[in-house]
Amino acid sequence: MRKVIAAAVVSGLLIFSISCATKKTSEIPPEKEKKIVQIGSSATKKLLKTLKGELIEALKRGPLYAIDVCSKKALQLTEKVEKEIGKGIDIKRTSLRYRNPKNAPDLYEREALEYFEKFEKEKKPLPDYYLQKVVIDGKTYYRFYKPLKVLPVCLTCHGKLRDMDPKLQTxxxxxxxxxxxxxxxxxxxxxVVRVSIPEEALK
Known part of the structure; x- marks a missing residue:
């Protein structure tokens, strides 16, 4: 399995400061890695299944309704999945080319996105996942990133402008x-789908 492990150590006060944040690479123990991947993969599948179901139902009524799912329901559905999973796990969809400003990447999400972008530009298969260890205010979190590719159903709202319904564009x-x-x-x-897992959730 293709994978990359990176660790980022930051303080809560400096997390938004690129110039002040410190970062170093270290190895995540194999037993923790296995659990992180298991939790991250399960959370990702649950979220995507939930969002896809809502999107498909909306598209049956027309593309304008699909936009409503993304703009009004997506974040609510994500929170719902988080609550169902519990254990303080936080889930987010993010991209370098985001639509909703609420989905904009933070410093470390950008690091993961740029890693996958490198493979994309070099026309190489994307790794299965990317991991980070982040310490905020003395508390350790493990971040699992699952890369996402554009599926046919996505093109209705994310495809070429010339092929898009004028009303949808508006x-x-x-x-x-x-x-x-x-x-x-x-x-x-x-x-990517980013799953943040508190260290205590691995116990």
Whole structure:
């Protein structure tokens, strides 16, 4: 299995400061890695299954309804999945080309995204996952990242502008004037699901 492990150590006060944050690479013990991947993979599958179900149902009514799922329901559904999983696990979808500003990547999510982007640009198979160890305010978290690719169903709202329903374009521009999540093609690297796991959840 292709994988990469990176560790980032930061203080809560400096997490938003690129110039002040410190970062170093270290090895995550194999027994912890296995558990992190297990929890991260399970959480990712649960979230994607939930979101896909809502999206498919919305698309049956038309693409404009699919936008409502993304703009109004996606974050709520993510919170619902988090509560169902429990253990303080936090889930987020993020991308370098995000649509909703709430999904913008933080410093360490950007690190993971840029890693996958490198494989994409070199036309190499994407690794199965990426791991980070992050310490915030003295508390340790392990971050699991699962890369996502553009599927046919995604192209309705994220494909080429020239192929998009004019009404859909208008609604997207109104909701997301700074939208970067367009002009994708099937199979493109879209972003990641990031699962943050408190160390105590591994026990």
């Amino acid at each position: 609604k997207l521009m109104k909701l997301y004037p700074g939208d970067q999540a367009i002009n994708y093609e099937e199979g493109d690297f879209r972003g």
